[in-house]
Each structure stands twice: as structure tokens, then as C-alpha cells.
Amino acid sequence: MAAVLDARRSRFLLVGLVLLHLVAISHQVDGGGGASLLQRAIFGVFSPLQNAVSAVVRGISGAWTGYVSLRGTREENGRLAERVRVLETLLQERAHLAREAERLRELLGLREILPLDTVVAEVVTRDGLPWYRTITIDKGSDDGLALEAPVISPTGVVGRIIALGPRAAKVQLLQDRDSGAGVLIERSRVSGVVSGQVGFSDTGSSDLVMKYVRDLADVVAGDVVVTSGQDRVYPKGLVVGRVRSVGKGSGLFKEILVEPSARFDQVEEVLVVRKVKSPLTFKQRVDAVGTR
Amino acid sequence: MRRWLWTALTILMALLLETALGRLVPGGPRLFDAFLLVTVYCSLMGGETHGMLAGMCAGWVQDIHFAGPVLGLSAFTKLLVGYAVGVGGGHFLIVGPAARALVLLLATLADALVFQWLAAVFDVRALDLSPLALASRATVNAVVGAVLFELLDRRLARRFAE
Numbered sequence: 001m002a003a004v005l006d007a008r009r010s011r012f013l014l015v016g017l018v019l020l021h022l023v024a025i026s027h028q029v030d031g032g033g034g035a036s037l038l039q040r041a042i043f044g045v046f047s048p049l050q051n052a053v054s055a056v057v058r059g060i061s062g063a064w065t066g067y068v069s070l071r072g073t074r075e076e077n078g079r080l081a082e083r084v085r086v087l088e089t090l091l092q093e094r095a096h097l098a099r100e101a102e103r104l105r106e107l108l109g110l111r112e113i114l115p116l117d118t119v120v121a122e123v124v125t126r127d128g129l130p131w132y133r134t135i136t137i138d139k140g141s142d143d144g145l146a147l148e149a150p151v152i153s154p155t156g157v158v159g160r161i162i163a164l165g166p167r168a169a170k171v172q173l174l175q176d177r178d179s180g181a182g183v184l185i186e187r188s189r190v191s192g193v194v195s196g197q198v199g200f201s202d203t204g205s206s207d208l209v210m211k212y213v214r215d216l217a218d219v220v221a222g223d224v225v226v227t228s229g230q231d232r233v234y235p236k237g238l239v240v241g242r243v244r245s246v247g248k249g250s251g252l253f254k255e256i257l258v259e260p261s262a263r264f265d266q267v268e269e270v271l272v273v274r275k276v277k278s279p280l281t282f283k284q285r286v287d288a289v290g291t292r
Numbered sequence: 293m294r295r296w297l298w299t300a301l302t303i304l305m306a307l308l309l310e311t312a313l314g315r316l317v318p319g320g321p322r323l324f325d326a327f328l329l330v331t332v333y334c335s336l337m338g339g340e341t342h343g344m345l346a347g348m349c350a351g352w353v354q355d356i357h358f359a360g361p362v363l364g365l366s367a368f369t370k371l372l373v374g375y376a377v378g379v380g381g382g383h384f385l386i387v388g389p390a391a392r393a394l395v396l397l398l399a400t401l402a403d404a405l406v407f408q409w410l411a412a413v414f415d416v417r418a419l420d421l422s423p424l425a426l427a428s429r430a431t432v433n434a435v436v437g438a439v440l441f442e443l444l445d446r447r448l449a450r451r452f453a454e
Contacts, residue, residue, distance in 0.1 A: 010341040014375050017348060021368040028362045029414045 103269055106154040111271060116235060118271040119143050121151075124168065126265075133176035133196065133264070135159075139272060140167045150234045150273045156261030157181065157240050158270055160233055169272070173264050174240070175206060182231035183210065183240050183258075188218040191228050194240055194258055206264075207244055210256035217254060219246050225258050235273065295338060302330045303350045307357060322421075323429050325400065327354045327366070329437045331374045332399050333444070336386055340378025347374030362416045369406040373399050393438040400430040 104120070111118050121137035139145055141164050151158045151171045159179060163170035172179050175196035184191040192213040197206075213219060223243040229236025241260040249255035306326035313324060327350040335343025351367030377399055380386065386395055404426055410416075421429065 006339075006341070010339070010344070010375070010378075013341060014344055014371070017344065017371055018368070021348075021364050021371065025362060025364040025368065025410075025414055028364070029416065 110154045117274040121270050121272050133173040135171045137169050140165045140169050142166045144274045145272055148233055151270050153262050153267050153270050157238050158262050175264050181234050182228040183225050184228040185219055186224040186226050190217040208258040208260050210258050213254045215252055299346050306330050323432045331370045332377050335374045335377035336381045340375045343374035343378035344371050347371050365410050369403045373403050389438040389442050392441050393434040396434040396437040397430045400433040
């Protein structure tokens with residue numbers, strides 16, 4: 001029995017000493033790539049085993065996630081679909097708010113440039129009757145508005161107030177064929193009057209027509225048209241649009257079509273002028289044009 | 293304790309002998325391995341544990357003094373040889389000069405072959421012994437060793453008899 005124990009002990013001792021020597025020798029031998037040869041040898045022996053074990057574990061976990069853990073997926077799918085619907089609605093609201101913020105920022109920018117006492121109003125309804133082109137805004141006499149007050153947007157002149165309540169007002173758009181505004185060509189200072197062409201049930205063009213411009217006047221397509229201030233309604237220098245075409249009219253006047261710069265069908269917020277503080281300077285008119 | 297003291301002494305003597313041989317006879321150490329003789333004798337006398345530990349120590353001394361840049365190869369081979377001879381000595385009756393000469397022959401061959409194999413595995417540059425050189429080494433070790441062992445046995449027997 002003692003001899004057996006001795007033999008076993010000597011075997012263990014042998015194995016231990018052999019390993020010790022292998023480690024000691026391998027530490028002195030560089031196997032290339034910075035690792036000792038023993039490290040590379042052991043890694044070379046055990047890494048296939050590691051790969052095999054890893055593949056087995058991957059297979060088992062794949063079977064688990066592919067089959068066993070699919071229980072409850074239908075309910076989870078339903079919950080997630082509902083959440084997606086909620087999030088999509090939220091996203092649309094956020095996008096709408098973002099667009100509104102952008103519009104208000106534009107409006108604010110315009111407000112800061114213009115030396116006008118203005119108030120921001122929101123468009124509540126548009127085109128209640130087919131004969132007129134009008135919008136209703138959510139500000140009225142309680143907010144300091146008056147009849148004939150000009151209504152503008154960052155892109156251009158919108159119209160004027162034609163009916164007033166304490167907390168609401170009706171605005172006649174420049175598109176309406178019964179509207180009118182005194183204008184001039186910014187470049188050549190040729191003056192005239194613009195009015196709309198849209199009448200009953202969308203008949204007529206959305207372009208404005210510029211009247212009373214003499215045949216010899218210097219007007220070309222592309223000219224910017226601004227308010228002249230001569231009608232005592234719209235302050236001078238506000239952008240109305242651009243000349244789309246110049247033709248020969250009947251009699252002594254040209255036939256000029258003006259593409260309005262205001263987006264009448266898309267306007268959501270407007271500025272209503274309460275009071276003109278001072279006439280616009282040239283720079284202010286240029287800056288106002290630049291906000292389009 | 294006394295046994296280990298004698299073992300250390302014999303290893304020291306082997307070192308001195310190899311050193312002297314190297315100076316007196318050029319190429320002499322290539323033919324004669326005193327450290328291997330110490331290993332085999334300790335294994336035959338003390339068993340596999342004593343043999344492998346004595347071989348390990350002798351091998352380290354040999355490596356430190358005579359080996360190249362990598363140490364431990366001789367220690368490793370003599371460790372294995374010491375264990376093998378010790379186990380063999382426990383199973384077979386290895387007495388008499390002939391038997392011991394045979395053991396020394398085989399031990400020398402094994403020591404050289406394992407050394408060369410280990411050097412190849414670890415990519416250590418070591419001179420390979422030709423078959424003739426190997427045979428010569430084994431023969432010299434066997435003859436010298438057998439004679440030495442016989443002399444030692446007689447000395448020890450006389451001492452115990454006293």
C-alpha cells in the first residue's frame with residue numbers, strides 16, 4: 001500500500017516537474033508574435049475545443065430563442081403594434097408643432113425687421129362662401145385691430161380686414177377680385193394697382209393683375225412688386241409678388257400678371273398691422289423681401 | 293538528508309569533471325556525460341523520486357554552465373531519464389556491470405533523443421548528434437559508468453561491512 005502511494009506521489013511529482021520545465025523553457029523561447037511558444041501551443045490545442053463548445057452553446061441558445069422563447073410573442077407583437085401607432089400619432093403631432101414653430105419663427109423674424117406695430121393671429125377658417133376669398137383670424141378689436149388693417153405673412157401681403165369682432169376678424173385676401181392694393185415696381189418705381197382674379201367657384205387664375213400701368217412703362221417679367229403706400233391701407237414697401245408676364249392690354253395700358261408671393265392656401269399664422277410707426281427704410285424693405 | 297548531501301556532492305564532482313575534461317580533452321564532454329551518470333546512479337540507488345529530482349538538479353547545473361541561451365532542456369531530459377530508470381530499477385533487478393551498462397546505454401540514447409526532440413519543438417538551435425556520435429557517447433557512458441558504479445558499490449559495501 002505504501003509502495004502504491006509512493007508510486008502515485010512520484011508520478012504526480014513527475015508531471016508537476018515536467019510542466020514546470022515546459023513553462024520555464026517556453027518563457028525563454030519567443031514563439032513569434034510576442035507570445036511564448038507554450039502559450040501558442042496551448043492555445044493551438046485548446047482553441048478548437050473552445051470553438052466546438054461555443055458552437056454547441058450557440059446551437060442550444062438558438063434553439064431556445066427560436067422555439068421555446070417564442071411563447072408570448074403574439075401578445076408582445078400586439079402590444080408593440082399598438083405602441084407604434086401611438087408613437088406615430090405623437091410623431092405627427094410633433095412634426096406639426098415643429099412646422100408651426102418654424103412658421104412662427106419666420107413671422108417673428110419679420111416682425112422684428114418691420115417698424116410696424118403688429119399682432120400675430122392664427123387662421124381659424126378659410127373660404128366660408130364660394131363667392132369670396134376670405135379667411136377668419138382669431139384676433140379682433142379686443143386685440144387692438146381695426147377695419148382695413150393690413151394682414152401680412154413672412155412671404156408677402158395677404159389682405160386686409162373687412163369685418164371685425166371683439167375676438168375675431170374676417171380678412172379679404174388679395175386674391176379676391178374685389179380686393180385692391182396700391183403697388184409699384186421696385187426696380188423702376190412704376191406704380192399701379194393689383195387686384196385678384198379669383199371669383200365664384202374657383203373661376204379665374206390665382207395670379208394678381210396689375211392695372212393702370214402705361215404702355216411705355218418699364219416693366220419686365222421677374223420684377224418685384226411691392227406696396228406703394230398710396231392707398232393708405234398697406235404700408236409702403238411690403239412684398240406683393242413678382243411679375244410673371246407683361247403683355248399689351250387694350251388701350252393705353254399694359255396687361256401685367258403678378259404671381260403673388262403669399263401662399264394664400266397654406267397660410268396658418270399672419271401678422272396684423274395695428275399701427276405704422278414710421279415709413280420703411282430701404283434696408284428694411286430689402287430685409288423684408290429677404291424673409292420670403 | 294545525508295543522501296541529498298551526497299547527491300549534491302556528486303553533482304558538484306560531475307561539474308568539475310566535465311570542466312576538467314573540456315580543458316584536457318577537446319570534445320571530451322561530447323562523448324561523456326557525467327551528469328547523466330549521477331542521474332542514473334541516484335535512480336538505481338534511490339528510486340524514481342530521488343532519480344528524477346537528482347536528474348533535474350544535475351540537468352540545471354549542466355545547463356547553467358554548458359548550455360546555450362535556453363536553459364532547462366537538459367534538466368527536462370534528465371528528469372524523465374531519472375524517473376524512467378527509477379521505475380525500471382523497481383521492476384527489474386539491475387545489478388552487475390552488464391545490466392548497468394545496458395541501462396546507461398539506453399539512458400544515454402534516450403537523453404540525447406529527447407533533448408533533440410525538445411530542441412526541435414521549441415525551435416532551439418542545438419547540434420544534432422550523428423548516429424556514430426550518439427553510439428560513441430552511449431558506449432563511453434556505459435563503460436565508464438559501469439566501472440564507476442562497480443567501484444562505488446564495492447566501496448560502500450566495505451564501509452557498511454565495517
